[in-house]
Amino acid sequence: MTDLQAIADRFEIEALRGEFTDAATMHDYDRLASLFTPDGVLRIPEANAEAVGREAIRAGARRLQDLWEYFVQTIHPGTIRLDGQTASGRAYISEFGRLRDGSSHSNYGIYHDRYRRTAEGWKFTERVYELRYLDTTPLTGSVPHPATASAEPSK
Template sequence: MNDFQAIADRVELAALQAEFTDAGMTHDLDRFAALFTEDGRWVIPGVEEFGSRAEIRAGIERLQKLWQYFVQNAHPGVLELEGDTATGRTYIQEFGLMRDGNSYANYALYHDRYRRTENGWKFAERVYEVRYLDTTPLEGSAPA
């Protein structure tokens, strides 16, 4: 692989990471699921595990109905390119209020595996790991 291909791959993978957050924040559930390979896995240990694009689509729809509001910020981490596959991490900061009144603020990361497809890079797997969790009630609110 030449240096230009490696640069292009890194740009595409960074865009994929950003698009995950954007699709989730804008409730674009079809786009969210399409970021994964057909057999892609999305794992939130102790909460949910989805083993296909169809499961991911149904799962994100169900999960989003639990939140009154939810905000996620993603920060790029390490990427290791290996031809048509790659691994990496994305650092996450998020907070939100669930419809049951519980609040969450956390710092976490995704451990990612990527695969190049005919439609570009996709997530083959995203495994979520919470590093800090605060369940203190949030004082703010979402705009009306």
């Protein structure tokens, strides 16, 4: 692998992680599921949630996100270890939101990832969320207007 290829691979994997965060925050379950290989796995042990395969990931993400009144996830760079056609890494996450039951959550966690290069580009083969900090103090803010899906970002 050339140095330029390694740079391109890292860039594509970082973009994949960003797409996941955007799809989750924007409730775009089809896009979120498409970021995984057909046999990909998404695990959230603290929520006792595991989804295997794109359809299960799509349905599981919808089920979990439907619990939230609002939800925002922010990704922070982590590590990427390339190994030919596969890679592994970690991404650091901060999230906050309010559930429809009125409870609030502000948390920080780590995604432990495995990736595979496919004909469509890099995809997740496994993404495991590890919760590192949880604050359930009620959020004092509110949504200034009803949340709506916005158009794709301008190019």
